[in-house]
Amino acid sequence: QVAGPGTDYATDDPFTSDRTNWFRQDRFGMFIHFGSYSNWEGEYRRPDGSVCRNAEWIKRECGIPMDAYEKQAATFNPADFDAKAVVKAAKDAGMRYIVITSKHHEGYAMWPTKVNSWNLRDHSAFDKNRDILAELKQATTAAGIKLGFYYSIWDWHDPDFASPTTFPKYEQRMYAQLKELVDGYHPDLLWFDGEWSTENPHNPWSERDGERLESYLHGLSPDLVVNNRVGKRRVVDGDYGTPEQEIPAAPVDGQLWESCMTLNDHWGYARYDQNWKSSTTLVRNLLATTSRSGNYLLNVGPDARGRIPQPSVDRLRQMGDWLRTSGQGEAVYGARYGGLVDEPAWGSVSRKGDKLYAAVTQWPSGGAALHLKARTAFDVKAARVLGSGQQVRVTKAGDGFDIRPSGAATNAVATVVELTVNPGPTSPAGTG
Numbered sequence: 506q507v508a509g510p511g512t513d514y515a516t517d518d519p520f521t522s523d524r525t526n527w528f529r530q531d532r533f534g535m536f537i538h539f540g541s542y543s544n545w546e547g548e549y550r551r552p553d554g555s556v557c558r559n560a561e562w563i564k565r566e567c568g569i570p571m572d573a574y575e576k577q578a579a580t581f582n583p584a585d586f587d588a589k590a591v592v593k594a595a596k597d598a599g600m601r602y603i604v605i606t607s608k609h610h611e612g613y614a615m616w617p618t619k620v621n622s623w624n625l626r627d628h629s630a631f632d633k634n635r636d637i638l639a640e641l642k643q644a645t646t647a648a649g650i651k652l653g654f655y656y657s658i659w660d661w662h663d664p665d666f667a668s669p670t671t672f673p674k675y676e677q678r679m680y681a682q683l684k685e686l687v688d689g690y691h692p693d694l695l696w697f698d699g700e701w702s703t704e705n706p707h708n709p710w711s712e713r714d715g716e717r718l719e720s721y722l723h724g725l726s727p728d729l730v731v732n733n734r735v736g737k738r739r740v741v742d743g744d745y746g747t748p749e750q751e752i753p754a755a756p757v758d759g760q761l762w763e764s765c766m767t768l769n770d771h772w773g774y775a776r777y778d779q780n781w782k783s784s785t786t787l788v789r790n791l792l793a794t795t796s797r798s799g800n801y802l803l804n805v806g807p808d809a810r811g812r813i814p815q816p817s818v819d820r821l822r823q824m825g826d827w828l829r830t831s832g833q834g835e836a837v838y839g840a841r842y843g844g845l846v847d848e849p850a851w852g853s854v855s856r857k858g859d860k861l862y863a864a865v866t867q868w869p870s871g872g873a874a875l876h877l878k879a880r881t882a883f884d885v886k887a888a889r890v891l892g893s894g895q896q897v898r899v900t901k902a903g904d905g906f907d908i909r910p911s912g913a914a915t916n917a918v919a920t921v922v923e924l925t926v927n928p929g930p931t932s933p934a935g936t937g
């Protein structure tokens with residue numbers, strides 16, 4: 506349900522499921538794209554000497570023959586993968602959950618699956634005693650953050666995948682792998698992908714298949730949060746929607762959602778891609794997402810050795826610095842679309858209980874006001890700028906309020922004006 510004029514807004518979170526409670530509060534997570542594709546580092550030199558570039562789609566987009574692809578995977582040795590360092594980077598960013606690719610479209614399992622040998626232990630040059638998913642589980646548990654696994658239904662490697670007659674054999678193996686993941690690592694979330702109808706190879710996944718898989722998984726673990734790409738019916742399948750590389754332009758308040766986005770222009774590691782987004786853009790994206798009731802899943806792509814690129818680590822650290830400054834993170838964690846005001850052009854507004862957080866990205870000049878257009882009647886009881894003692898004058902003005910903070914912006918990324926409002930969180934919608 507997309508918010509629009511005439512919509513009735515509940516003042517409280519409409520979701521009561523205990524299962525998704527942490528997901529709705531945490532707001533900010535780390536996506537990790539890591540697979541045998543990472544070992545190409547984005548470049549395939551064809552037999553004729555020309556170079557083809559891609560990241561996690563390199564097998565298909567560069568037409569790499571299977572024997573060459575398998576040969577490259579056999580040399581994969583991410584010895585420098587350091588789960589503690591990964592979790593530290595996530596924590597430093599203010600992220601509260603991690604979702605790592607356990608198997609992408611290439612079909613290569615990043616844990617020692619017993620289902621086949623196309624995996625990081627049995628088909629690599631990596632230490633046979635290591636298990637990076639187990640290491641991540643241990644590190645996330647120790648740090649008190651959640652862990653989820655991405656799993657691609659679409660599989661380019663399994664010969665039984667593409668034909669409807671053999672597909673049930675593939676499906677059995679997929680169920681077995683998912684049972685290994687759920688029983689062996691107790692993930693908090695599963696992030697499916699590749700359910701869409703795609704050719705080359707043909708994808709026989711049907712509507713019924715998604716429904717069946719989801720109930721199978723909840724039979725294994727009732728608390729699992731599952732994204733909507735488990736099935737083809739994007740709105741009813743799974744717990745939440747998954748816009749990719751985009752943030753919805755308006756609040757979406759009737760369905761949980763999470764925007765996944767890259768830090769540069771690729772999901773998997775690509776050594777030639779240095780087109781990094783600025784931490785200012787990233788923080789503003791996170792604020793916009795929260796203000797529209799969504800989560801932000803921001804991606805890193807470790808290199809062939811398993812190291813998160815330093816430009817990624819730096820930007821994540823800068824995001825965390827902003828969130829930790831003067832309680833500005835209050836505008837994100839546990840916050841959501843407020844329902845009380847229209848989105849302003851000068852920033853974004855989120856709400857938590859009786860607080861509105863107006864994150865100002867375009868500071869008014871020359872005593873001009875920040876205007877808030879009220880959607881429903883409410884009062885402003887108090888106002889302050891987080892991280893400063895500056896005066897904030899609030900006056901009723903026509904269809905809402907004018908806010909005039911004294912002086913200059915406190916923070917160059919976004920300055921948060923905290924408004925204490927009435928009605929509080931327990932007031933019924935549309936009153937006050």
Ligand code: H79
Nearest residue numbers: 538559561562566609610698699749765772773
């Ligand atoms: O895992 C990441 C992507 O690999 C996956 N989803 C995210 C989370 C994804 N798969 N497909 N898509 C996203 C969209 C499809 C893009 C395509 Fe293409 C355009 C497929 C073929 C042309 C992008 C460009 C991939 C290859 C070339």
